[in-house]
Each structure stands twice: as C-alpha cells, then as structure tokens.
Amino acid sequence: MIPIAGAPTKRVCYFFDSDVGGFHYGPGHPMKPTRIRMCHSLVMNYGLYKKMEIFRAKPATKREMTQFHTDDYIEFLSRVTPSNMDNYRKEQYKCNVGDDCPVFDGLFDYCSISAGGSMEGAARLSRNKCDIAVNWAGGLHHAKKGEASGFCYVNDIVLGILELLRYHPRVLYIDIDIHHGDGVEEAFYLTDRVMTVSFHKYGEFFPGTGELRDIGIGKGKYYAVNVPLRDGMSDEGYKSIFEPIVKQVMETYDPSAIVLQCGTDSLSGDKIGSFNLSMRGHANCVNFVKSFNKPLLLVGGGGYTMRNVSRAWAYETGLANGVELAADIPVNEYYEYFGPDYKLDVKASNAEDLNTPAFLERVKNVTFENLKQIKGPPSVQLQGVPPGSLDDIVDDPNQDEDMLDADERRAQATLDARTQKSGELSDSDDEGEGGRRDHASHRAKPKLAVGKGAATATQVAAASVAAMDVDGASSSAGPEEMTIDAELAVSEVRNEVAT
Numbered sequence: 325m326i327p328i329a330g331a332p333t334k335r336v337c338y339f340f341d342s343d344v345g346g347f348h349y350g351p352g353h354p355m356k357p358t359r360i361r362m363c364h365s366l367v368m369n370y371g372l373y374k375k376m377e378i379f380r381a382k383p384a385t386k387r388e389m390t391q392f393h394t395d396d397y398i399e400f401l402s403r404v405t406p407s408n409m410d411n412y413r414k415e416q417y418k419c420n421v422g423d424d425c426p427v428f429d430g431l432f433d434y435c436s437i438s439a440g441g442s443m444e445g446a447a448r449l450s451r452n453k454c455d456i457a458v459n460w461a462g463g464l465h466h467a468k469k470g471e472a473s474g475f476c477y478v479n480d481i482v483l484g485i486l487e488l489l490r491y492h493p494r495v496l497y498i499d500i501d502i503h504h505g506d507g508v509e510e511a512f513y514l515t516d517r518v519m520t521v522s523f524h525k526y527g528e529f530f531p532g533t534g535e536l537r538d539i540g541i542g543k544g545k546y547y548a549v550n551v552p553l554r555d556g557m558s559d560e561g562y563k564s565i566f567e568p569i570v571k572q573v574m575e576t577y578d579p580s581a582i583v584l585q586c587g588t589d590s591l592s593g594d595k596i597g598s599f600n601l602s603m604r605g606h607a608n609c610v611n612f613v614k615s616f617n618k619p620l621l622l623v624g625g626g627g628y629t630m631r632n633v634s635r636a637w638a639y640e641t642g643l644a645n646g647v648e649l650a651a652d653i654p655v656n657e658y659y660e661y662f663g664p665d666y667k668l669d670v671k672a673s674n675a676e677d678l679n680t681p682a683f684l685e686r687v688k689n690v691t692f693e694n695l696k697q698i699k700g701p702p703s704v705q706l707q708g709v710p711p712g713s714l715d716d717i718v719d720d721p722n723q724d725e726d727m728l729d730a731d732e733r734r735a736q737a738t739l740d741a742r743t744q745k746s747g748e749l750s751d752s753d754d755e756g757e758g759g760r761r762d763h764a765s766h767r768a769k770p771k772l773a774v775g776k777g778a779a780t781a782t783q784v785a786a787a788s789v790a791a792m793d794v795d796g797a798s799s800s801a802g803p804e805e806m807t808i809d810a811e812l813a814v815s816e817v818r819n820e821v822a823t
C-alpha cells in the first residue's frame with residue numbers, strides 16, 4: 325500500500341458478508357457471487373483492513389425492500405425455492421424469474437445481504453459516520469419494482485438512494501457498468517431529486533434502453549442522462565467523455581450525495597462485455613468522482629471475469645482509502661486464479677475502438693445541451709426526518725461490535741450448505757462452461773410512444789407503471805392510486821419528509 329500524495333483522508337466504511345460468496349446462480353451461469361469473496365480476499369491480504377471500518381450489514385428485511393418493490397414480488401422472492409418452484413409458475417413468469425434470473429438456494433438471503441449493505445452504507449453516509457461507503461455485493465441496477473432482470477432481483481441501489489433522500493435533497497447516480505442502468509433510471513425517471521447518469525454500450529445489447537435522447541419525463545425531464553457508447557471503448561476515450569460530463573453534471577446539479585455503480589463488465593476481457601478499459605481506466609472514474617468530496621456510496625454490479633472483477637474492486641477500495649495497491653498480488657486463498665503473472669493490473673487489449681473522437685464529441689455536446697436546460701439545482705425543503713428502520717443500527721454507540729475482522733467473520737460464516745463446489749469454481753473463468761447465456765433481453769415489453777421521441781419500452785414503463793400493474797387481475801387501483809404508483813417510491817419519500 326502506497327499512500328497517494330495529496331489524497332485527502334477519507335473515513336471509509338466497507339460492507340462484506342462472507343455468506344455472499346457461497347450463493348450460486350446455477351451451473352453455467354455467468355454471475356458468480358464468489359467474485360465478491362475473491363475481491364475481499366485481496367482487500368484483506370493487501371492490508372486494507374488497517375485503513376477502514378469493516379461491517380457486516382444487517383440483511384435487508386422484506387419490509388425494507390418494499391420501500392421500492394411491490395409486496396407481491398418480495399413475498400414471492402422470499403418463498404420460492406428450487407424445491408417448491410413448480411408451485412409458483414405464474415409468479416415466475418410475471419416476475420421474470422427463470423432463465424437469466426433463476427431460482428436458487430438462498431436467493432432471498434442473497435438479496436437481503438446485497439440490499440442491506442447498500443442501505444446501511446447510505447444510512448452511515450447520511451449520519452456522517454463515514455465519507456465513503458463500499459458495498460461490492462450491491463450494484464444490481466436492472467431489478468425493477470415488480471420483476472427481476474439481468475441477474476438482478478432486488479434493486480439495492482434504489483433502496484440505498486431512498487435512504488439517502490431522507491437526508492439529502494439531491495442525489496446523483498453514476499453508472500459505469502457496460503449495461504444501461506435501467507432499473508435505477510426507471511425508478512427515478514419522473515423526479516428531479518435524483519439525477520441518473522449512465523455510460524453504457526448501446527445497440528443490439530441488453531437491456532436495449534438508454535438512448536441519448538432519453539432524458540426523463542415530467543418533473544424528471546433533463547434529470548436522466550444517457551451516454552450510449554460502442555464496442556472497444558478505450559481508457560482515453562472513456563476519460564474524454566466521462567470527466568467533462570460528470571464535471572458539468574456536478575456544476576449543474578450540485579448533488580449532496582453520490583452513488584457510483586462500478587460494474588466491471590466494462591473492463592477489457594470481460595466474458596460478456598465488449599469494452600476495452602484497463603483496471604486503471606475504470607478506476608479513474610472512481611478517483612474522479614471521489615475528487616468532488618461528496619458523501620459517496622460505491623457499489624458493485626456486473627463483471628463476469630472473476631479474477632479481473634476482484635482485481636479492479638480491490639484496487640478501487642484502495643483508492644477510496646487514498647492508497648495505491650502494490651503491483652504483485654499478495655498470497656491469498658485464490659492466488660492460483662491470478663496466474664500466470666500474479667499481477668494486479670488488468671491491461672487493455674489491442675481491440676479496435678469504434679468510439680471515434682468525432683462520435684464522442686457529438687454525444688458529449690448533445691449531453692451538454694440537455695444539461696443547459698436545467699436552470700440551477702432544484703431545491704427541496706427537507707422538514708424533519710421521520711424515523712427509519714436503520715436508525716437504531718447506525719446510531720448505536722456499541723456499533724463497533726458489528727465490526728469483525730476477517731477471521732471472526734469466516735468463523736461465523738454459515739456457508740457450508742451452499743458452498744460452491746470447487747470444481748465449479750475452477751471452471752470457467754477461462755474456458756467458459758459451455759452453457760453460458762447471453763446477457764440478452766428475454767421478455768419484450770410493449771412499445772409505447774410518449775411525447776415526441778419514441779421513448780423506449782422500459783422508460784415508458786416508468787410513466788405507465790400503474791397501467792402495467794393493473795393488468796394483473798388482482799389490482800383495482802383507481803386513478804389516484806395509479807398516480808402515486810407511477811411516481812414510485814420517490815413520492816413516498818417526499819410525503820415522508822413533508823410531514
């Protein structure tokens with residue numbers, strides 16, 4: 325660990341639950357929660373535990389999850405198991421649980437851990453208990469209000485942002501996963517209290533949304549920013565568009581807290597992604613966002629070449645702590661996966677970059693034009709904060725008892741029942757397992773037109789959530805209820821803070 329000259333000291337809270345590595349989406353599935361444990365192993369063996377507080381978050385409860393998700397959906401997730409799933413065929417179809425988002429043992433516990441880390445991270449940031457909170461088990465940005473999508477079931481990011489909104493008037497969400505951050509964008513598409521900024525591959529690629537002209541609706545117009553990119557994205561090109569746009573967003577929107585989704589499927593050599601970022605190019609985004617010195621929640625996301633996912637997130641954990649990790653991978657329980665060179669760096673390849681400077685310039689200019697439509701940051705009156713479910717945990721003077729060192733943590737782990745078989749682990753990182761699915765859209769949504777542009781189906785879904793909900797037989801929502809529904813959870817936050 326080498327201290328980075330001039331980096332201000334930050335209080336970092338890092339969330340890790342050793343159980344998370346034991347969940348398994350199923351044979352051949354590209355999403356491998358073990359990557360979180362591999363990352364943690366690097367974090368610990370590089371000595372980062374000396375720099376930051378490590379927490380095991382309280383797992384999110386069903387009630388907490390329904391601050392965003394529907395009751396029916398969460399109830400279904402909490403009940404369905406591989407052995408009873410045949411009794412839930414209808415729900416599986418309705419909630420898009422099946423192929424990409426399979427039912428697996430411990431599914432609900434996995435969601436609880438992921439969401440708990442982001443919510444508690446947000447709560448600690450809001451109470452000024454830390455400057456940066458890190459939850460690599462979070463970042464599951466595709467999950468929708470009532471359905472799973474793209475390997476994501478519960479949207480920990482939306483839940484974390486809702487927690488931040490209890491204290492913060494404006495929250496900025498930035499997403500550097502190679503996929504569009506559609507679930508988060510949709511949740512806040514109608515509000516100016518959250519600005520979402522997603523940099524992603526666009527065109528013939530999951531989830532198919534995130535066009536340049538998709539900018540938000542109603543009060544949320546101009547508060548969604550989409551930066552569509554092409555294959556082969558290089559460090560240099562990414563920096564040339566990321567930094568000016570984020571800088572402009574910061575000046576225009578002036579958020580009081582930031583959430584950065586650090587999906588690593590934008591790295592070179594990812595099994596699903598087709599960008600060409602090196603670890604340092606990816607991490608530059610973290611450093612740049614950190615340099616604004618706002619309360620910052622770092623979450624994970626995609627990333628399907630495990631050894632590189634863990635490298636990048638360990639390195640970025642170092643940056644959060646103001647240190648540069650040494651080039652050689654320290655001995656750790658996953659050491660063999662980092663061969664043949666056992667180096668930390670993830671290098672770019674010589675893949676062609678289809679993002680020409682002229683293309684990037686055009687995208688940047690359109691984005692700037694949209695941002696100019698915002699005349700200063702919107703103001704929100706926060707009048708008192710109602711009690712929340714995490715208050716006791718975050719305010720507890722004995723909170724240090726939550727802090728565990730790695731060994732205690734491992735001893736506590738209840739992994740055995742769900743432990744990934746070592747054969748499965750050694751699989752796949754290079755060879756692929758044969759049955760890997762494409763990260764492709766599976767269920768077409770109805771395409772509707774809103775206003776002038778042809779808004780994409782998912783985005784329209786935000787405006788027409790109510791309409792989509794009422795096609796379920798049970799709903800008898802009247803117009804008033806439908807409006808509240810369409811505003812999603814944000815309106816509930818507003819109502820709360822107004823009372």
Ligand SMILES: [Zn+2]
Pocket residue numbers: 501502503587589625626627
């Ligand atoms: Zn992704």
